Amino acid sequence: MRGLLTIDPRHPTPIYAQLDHGLRAAIANGRLGPGAQLPTVRQLAVELSVNANTVARVYAELERAGILETRRGVGTFVSATPAQAHPPRQHERRLRTFVTRLLADASAAGFTLDDLLDALHAHRKGDS
Numbered sequence: 001m002r003g004l005l006t007i008d009p010r011h012p013t014p015i016y017a018q019l020d021h022g023l024r025a026a027i028a029n030g031r032l033g034p035g036a037q038l039p040t041v042r043q044l045a046v047e048l049s050v051n052a053n054t055v056a057r058v059y060a061e062l063e064r065a066g067i068l069e070t071r072r073g074v075g076t077f078v079s080a081t082p083a084q085a086h087p088p089r090q091h092e093r094r095l096r097t098f099v100t101r102l103l104a105d106a107s108a109a110g111f112t113l114d115d116l117l118d119a120l121h122a123h124r125k126g127d128s
Contacts, residue, residue, distance in 0.1 A: 004031060007048045015050050019058045027067065027078055027085035038076045
């Protein structure tokens with residue numbers, strides 16, 4: 001993991017958030033692919049000079065989010081695809097950008113929001 005993650009203890013972002021973002025970014029960018037084994041909690045804590053409890057907490061949160069998988073006695077592995085690993089806020093930002101672009105394109109083409117919603121509902125039902 002050397003060079004894959006960096007933690008700046010002087011940065012105003014909490015170490016927990018830096019570690020979470022760093023792992024998600026490494027997965028989202030393909031530097032850590034599905035099935036890749038992560039260092040143990042203790043190894044990563046020593047490598048990054050952070051508290052092992054912080055690493056354990058991040059691993060647990062990412063496991064609950066479906067990003068990592070821990071196999072007892074074997075280790076912790078990446079279980080998410082790059083698209084699934086984007087931080088939630090980044091996903092929301094990308095979605096808002098997409099919706100804004102969609103609405104602008106629809107308006108330029110003469111469609112209303114109701115037209116779009118009707119078409120989306122019909123598509124979802126398979127009526128398209």
